[in-house]
Amino acid sequence: MARLGPANITLAKEIISRYPVARSALIPLLHLAQEQDGYVTQEAMAHIAELLGITPAEVLGTCSFYEMLKQEPVGEYMVNICHGISCHLLGASELIGHAEKTLGIKAGGTTEDGKFTLEAVECVAACTEAPCLQVNYRYRNKVSLADFDQLVERLRAGTSSIAPHGKLARTRQQIDDERRAGVSPPDGATQAPWLDTNSNSNGDIDNKTIDNKTADNKTTDNKTADNKTGVSP
């Protein structure tokens, strides 16, 4: 499936309705497309352009700017091993070499079964926890070679709680009806659009499709950030 599916179109329209200007929903919709297919397909970009009333070139311009929006198929689990200075000093090279051998791919590649993509990345801002890595942007700190093998085993066995690549977790938040901005354009508005909605909130926007599940983080270190976009140290 390349374009957004029926359920995602409904969801996309709901997301668009949160913003006064439709094109503001561009990045959330790109995430949605990535969640659907594991990466952002060209067909999805063209579809998003249709939904937002902008050109596919504009969608591509934004999509290609962000490293976390993948334009090529990636494995179910993106394993990003940091090779910044701290990690390097504490054995990132060995870890990467070990990972390449364990997974049977070179950094940048994807395993044949489509399970893993291995990347060597620049500093992910967890220098105190070196050497560290991320699996689908969930941190694993002070990773030894044995830790890595165990991680791969758990991911292969499906006993990890880490969601497949692209799966949105906490980022899809619940917004109360009265806090929605609605679709009135800001131009010429005399006050912030949500104030208007506050005073006559009738809750006509359907939000039954909102997925508010958060990833279970019992396997992660208690210092890690579980937010998809979060890279807090």
Next chain:
Amino acid sequence: MNAPESLATEVGINITINGEPFAAAEGELVIAAAERAGVYIPHFCYHPRMSSVGMCRMCIVDIDTGRGPALQPSCMVPVSENMVVDTTSPQTKKAQDGVLEFLLLNHPLDCPVCDKGGECPLQDQTMAYGPGESRFVEEKRHYEKPIAVNDLVFLDRERCILCDRCTRFADEVAGDRLITFQDRGDQTQVNTFPHLPFSSYFSGNTVQICPVGALTAKPYRFKARPWDLSEVESTYPNPMGDRVVVQASRDQVLRYQGADSDAVNWGWLADKDRFSFEANVSEMRLGAPLVRGTPLGVPDAAGTELVQTTWHTALTQAADAISAAIDAHGPASVAVLGGAQLPNEDQYAWARLAKAVIGTDNTDAQLHDGLPAEAVLGLPRATINQACTPGGTVILLAPDPKEQHGTLYLRLRHALTKDDVQLIELTPTASGLSHLAAHRLHHRPAEAHAVAVALVGGEMAPDGNGCIGGVLADDVAAAAASLAARADRPITVILGRPSLAEPASCTLAAASELAQFGKLLEAGGRPGLAFLPLLHRGNVFGALDMGLAPRLLPGRVGLANPNPALRKVWGSLPQTPGLDAHGILSAAANGQIQVLILLGADPLSDMVNRELAMKALDAVPTVIASDTLPNSSTAKADIVFAAAAFTERDGTHTNAEGRVTRQRQIVTPNATARPDWAIASELAGQLGCDFGYTSPQDIWAEVCHLAPSHQHLQAAQLDSRDGALVIESSIDFAGSEQVEPTPSVDSYSLRLVSTRQMYGKATITQNAPSLAGLARPATLLLNGSDFQRLGVAQRTVVRVISNTGELDVPVSSSADVPRGTAALAYNHPDVDVRALLNHQEAVTDIRILTK
């Protein structure tokens, strides 16, 4: 470069630039003020016709606003009182040096093979301000080169310095956001979405504004080096009179560049015009006169072929045919069609030949696809700048400006997006500006009048569906309220033929209502309402001013009231008022025309009534054509004169506003081709009247002498880029009360709308190889609901039937077309909509048969 007019007149902010005091305008950017003060600040991304973005950092200079000098980008900082600007300080120099070194990090040093070399801002500024030597030893970026972003423009991405000019042009000027920045950091590149080309009518402008050689135009690539080019500033013969710089090398035109005229095109050109020079250097150009002859090339009046001959033979044959016709059937048996592409002087010479020497008033520069000359000359005329007055109103009672008048579309688009102009569309289908329009009154074809009446506050009589002319009465009322609310600002009506499937009278009736409204406003002390007429063909407004229309004389004077100066120079005038194009061809079809002279006109391709044109050309004994390129009508001619193109002779041009600007010769005429004024003078000589012209300047002096409207336009007035306006008109347009009855449409039929598209079957377009293939596939467009009723897939070929003919064409749904209406392009090279047009009624109804 060009401070907006409003800024140039106000003097307010005192600043110091390089030690010299200067009075800048409020809100003016430092870089623009410096330019006006004669201080050039190097820059790449700044462009006076687009918003500033501060991308390239080249224009950083020392600016002191009281807190000590600091480096700031002068394209982002507006002037302020007592500002001190230093463009020569050591810091500035060091910064410029550093910025250039950074810009050159990834820029290849392929200047010797780059088309831009020699006219490249990056090259020039590196020489003037740059470090002279690179410290960069690493590998530069490499890309596949070049990639075609569309059919006309190539992109060499490694040369790009990411100034955002082309992408900004595509976004804010043209509105075609099909090229964008992609990727990030040192990988940033300009590109299109895969397999979605930069299909813009204006893509050539990005080539012109690219400050490096990243964007190059296919027709010019590797053709010349800038230092080998000679150039003149001229006027492109389109109804806008776009100012251009024509560049040639070795007596061949190689390129048109837009010239920044404040009043007209702001430096922009439509691709259709920019690349049309190819037609003038085409192998198809007529180089010698042709007459009828045998297949072996021997001239013979009964011959089946057109054979080359001498000018003497052709002119004598033509003069003999004309005198014979006058002697046997009177002067009214000679008719002149066309001439709208010629410069004013040539039009005047032909008009004088026809009206004074031959004595016929049967002349028409328009081919029944425009508006009557009395209406164009009689209605109050607006300028483009008036139409774009901030806060004003534009009423579109014309075909889509985007398809027909590219640079006007760009000016209007700017006015709508930046200057708070409101657009009210009074058209049967959507236009390229619809998404910016305040009110879209898309009425049923041929029913503009009823909507116009309601729009100006007249009778609001909705039908059973609550509609007026097919538009919801509420929508009309809302538009009327907006129109009235802004009546203290100028109102401009863009007036043309919104559909060639309906007669001009439908549009004129609506225009008359608007004109009445304008008079009421003026009487109430408001700015009132003026018209910007938009007709098809290059210098059609010059043709009307020069009298190439029935019942008219040069200088916007009626045939009935010639002024003494003209009477003295011309001697005699036609005795009877003449016929327009439709009348001429009807008379010809009835055998009343003996000689038909076609001045660059192709009635077979252009006349709305194709059958009439065919009958007429077959019935006329002698058809004389003067043209630059062969077309379907010259093929039927008996005598063909090879005419010079606009780059091959001097002259003047009149645009839709009545603005007269110069056209200048840069190359010699093709082979033995002659300018039309010379052909007309020769013919006049053979007919016994010596015009005595030795140059177009002689003719212009005569025009200024005897045309009251042109007296102030002496040669010196025309030397500026913006030229000068013809203002006076002694023609009075009484208004048109005639409202064509429109039969009600039955529920099985759709009502047809047909207008021209940008790229069509025009001779120039078809003879320019780069443009010939750009016509959109012919498609009958229907509203989604009508389309659904057909139950076929998009682009299924269907049979379209009207009561005059039928044709097969693919059908698609389009949101641009209201319910009950169908749209098909008028000028498609392959599908001729004229087969369907009904000339008996005001509307053409069609039915669609699916297989």
